[in-house]
Amino acid sequence: MKIAVTGASGFVGNKIVQMYEGAIVIPSLKNRTTSEIEKIIKESEADVLIHTAAISDVGICQARPEESYQANVMLPVIIAKSFEGEKLICFSSDQVYSGSTEIGPYTEDMAAPGNLYAEEKLEMENRVLDICPDAVMLRAEWMYDYISNKGNYFKNILNAEGDTLLCSRQFRGVSYVKEAVEAMRLVWNMPGGSYNFGSETKKSMYEITKEFVDFLGKRIEVEEGSERHNLWMDCSKIKKYGIAFSEVTEGLKKCARDYGMEKKKDQEI
Numbered sequence: 001m002k003i004a005v006t007g008a009s010g011f012v013g014n015k016i017v018q019m020y021e022g023a024i025v026i027p028s029l030k031n032r033t034t035s036e037i038e039k040i041i042k043e044s045e046a047d048v049l050i051h052t053a054a055i056s057d058v059g060i061c062q063a064r065p066e067e068s069y070q071a072n073v074m075l076p077v078i079i080a081k082s083f084e085g086e087k088l089i090c091f092s093s094d095q096v097y098s099g100s101t102e103i104g105p106y107t108e109d110m111a112a113p114g115n116l117y118a119e120e121k122l123e124m125e126n127r128v129l130d131i132c133p134d135a136v137m138l139r140a141e142w143m144y145d146y147i148s149n150k151g152n153y154f155k156n157i158l159n160a161e162g163d164t165l166l167c168s169r170q171f172r173g174v175s176y177v178k179e180a181v182e183a184m185r186l187v188w189n190m191p192g193g194s195y196n197f198g199s200e201t202k203k204s205m206y207e208i209t210k211e212f213v214d215f216l217g218k219r220i221e222v223e224e225g226s227e228r229h230n231l232w233m234d235c236s237k238i239k240k241y242g243i244a245f246s247e248v249t250e251g252l253k254k255c256a257r258d259y260g261m262e263k264k265k266d267q268e269i
Contacts, residue, residue, distance in 0.1 A: 004046035007053030041082040072120035134192040141198035170228035196233035201248035
């Protein structure tokens with residue numbers, strides 16, 4: 001099986017290329033014509049295409065809507081038309097629930113975008129599935145890892161300084177990128193549709209942070225902040241296909257153990 005990846009220089013795409021030997025790196029498709037994109041996709045001769053490229057910064061999307069729409073909607077639509085008959089996997093986002101008036105956790109039928117980026121991701125899902133009904137749309141959470149130049153929850157906690165860390169009472173999922181990438185072996189055998197994809201939790205970010213800070217042995221007081229819009233998902237649908245992430249706190253601990261950061265007895269990190 002030949003696997004191709006877009007966005008290979010990005011956080012998730014790079015991890016996929018590292019983990020799957022022989023993965024084909026699709027060059028940047030930014031500013032390419034439709035015919036150029038079609039040619040690149042077809043010449044890859046891939047059986048599975050994992051599309052991770054996107055403009056994911058909500059602020060940039062709002063400031064540059066035409067560029068954002070091209071990257072987040074039109075590019076995956078062109079890719080879908082070029083890849084009909086093969087298995088396409090597209091990364092979407094948990095932001096599709098950002099405008100929900102429900103408390104959550106959210107199931108796949110509860111999408112309610114609350115910003116332009118979220119609107120684009122939901123439109124992308126629908127348009128790609130119209131073209132390729134067998135495509136898989138992964139509504140991914142905020143992901144983290146220790147080895148990353150990009151800011152993420154795990155690194156934010158490690159780099160936290162001072163005596164107090166203020167953390168909201170928001171309920172949301174964050175996922176260890178290693179678990180997401182390992183799951184690809186099962187994802188490409190799944191039927192088409194949209195799926196919540198990430199770690200579940202019953203704890204607020206305040207509770208999660210407090211427990212993780214203690215696990216690391218950091219001398220920081222975690223203070224409970226204000227409420228924020230919840231952004232957590234019910235991932236029961238994807239579990240039917242054998243994909244189960246660690247619970248949020250356990251995933252954070254797993255990442256810490258993988259990099260030798262677990263607190264030792266009588267030793268502070």
